[in-house]
Amino acid sequence: MGQSIGWAMCLCALVGVPAIANDGGPVAVFLGLPNPAAPGQVVMFDGSASYHEDPLMGIVTWEWDFDYDSLHFDVDHSGLEAEVSHAFDTFGDFTVALKVWDDGEPAAWGLAQLTIDVSLGNNSPTADAGGPYTVFAGNDLLIDASGSFDPDAALGDAIVQYEFDVNGDGLYEYSTSEPICAVPWDDLSGYTQDTPHLLDVRVTDSMGASTSDATTFTVVVPEPGTLGMLALTAVALLRRRRG
Ligand SMILES: [Ca+2]
Numbered sequence: 757m758g759q760s761i762g763w764a765m766c767l768c769a770l771v772g773v774p775a776i777a778n779d780g781g782p783v784a785v786f787l788g789l790p791n792p793a794a795p796g797q798v799v800m801f802d803g804s805a806s807y808h809e810d811p812l813m814g815i816v817t818w819e820w821d822f823d824y825d826s827l828h829f830d831v832d833h834s835g836l837e838a839e840v841s842h843a844f845d846t847f848g849d850f851t852v853a854l855k856v857w858d859d860g861e862p863a864a865w866g867l868a869q870l871t872i873d874v875s876l877g878n879n880s881p882t883a884d885a886g887g888p889y890t891v892f893a894g895n896d897l898l899i900d901a902s903g904s905f906d907p908d909a910a911l912g913d914a915i916v917q918y919e920f921d922v923n924g925d926g927l928y929e930y931s932t933s934e935p936i937c938a939v940p941w942d943d944l945s946g947y948t949q950d951t952p953h954l955l956d957v958r959v960t961d962s963m964g965a966s967t968s969d970a971t972t973f974t975v976v977v978p979e980p981g982t983l984g985m986l987a988l989t990a991v992a993l994l995r996r997r998r999g
């Protein structure tokens with residue numbers, strides 16, 4: 757008996773029909789709509805289909821936990837009415853539980869739970885490739901995409917993946933969870949010099965939405981003697997100041 761009730765709960769949660777459970781007396785049944793929902797959207801919960809297996813007894817109290825952890829029923833709302841509404845502040849899957857109490861002495865309870873999928877209304881992140889970049893031969897190309905952002909940060913969303921296409925073929929060779937990427941010089945040594953090369957950065961948020969931004973990078977080889985001339989100029993300036 758107990759096992760069949762357990763299976764009924766699992767099936768109900770999967771297909772989104774009313775969640776039903778009981779512990780031999782009062783039986784909790786409720787619906788939550790709409791599901792899926794958006795952050796901040798009011799979700800209506802209706803536990804009026806709850807009932808008692810004993811026709812001489814009734815349900816007198818409805819208690820709700822809007823972030824049930826499947827172990828500790830932490831009451832967020834309690835009342836004599838079967839309906840209640842709640843808005844979830846952030847994206848996520850929230851397990852909502854209803855506990856109904858009967859009019860027995862002592863009172864007995866039944867519990868049901870349902871998962872609300874708060875995933876609607878996600879906005880794509882905005883990509884910022886930075887650049888254009890110049891890389892001196894022999895050095896790594898440092899790409900800084902930290903200007904990228906996700907407009908849903910206040911709703912618990914964030915950019916979780918940065919990808920970099922450095923050869924313009926539409927495939928991303930590098931992937932990081934941070935906005936900074938260092939492309940090793942060994943991977944760039946075959947690129948033609950003094951020519952802008954396409955660099956594409958794609959960012960993806962925790963909901964799987966992505967956008968990309970393009971810039972260029974140019975491989976530059978310093979003229980022979982350039983560094984020496986710069987050093988001599990610096991020394992001359994220092995001498996002039998001291999003199
Ligand atoms: Ca709670």
Ligand SMILES: [Ca+2]
Pocket residue numbers: 878879880881906907908913914961962963965
């Ligand atoms: Ca987002």
Ligand SMILES: [Ca+2]
Pocket residue numbers: 920921922923924925926927928929
């Ligand atoms: Ca590529």
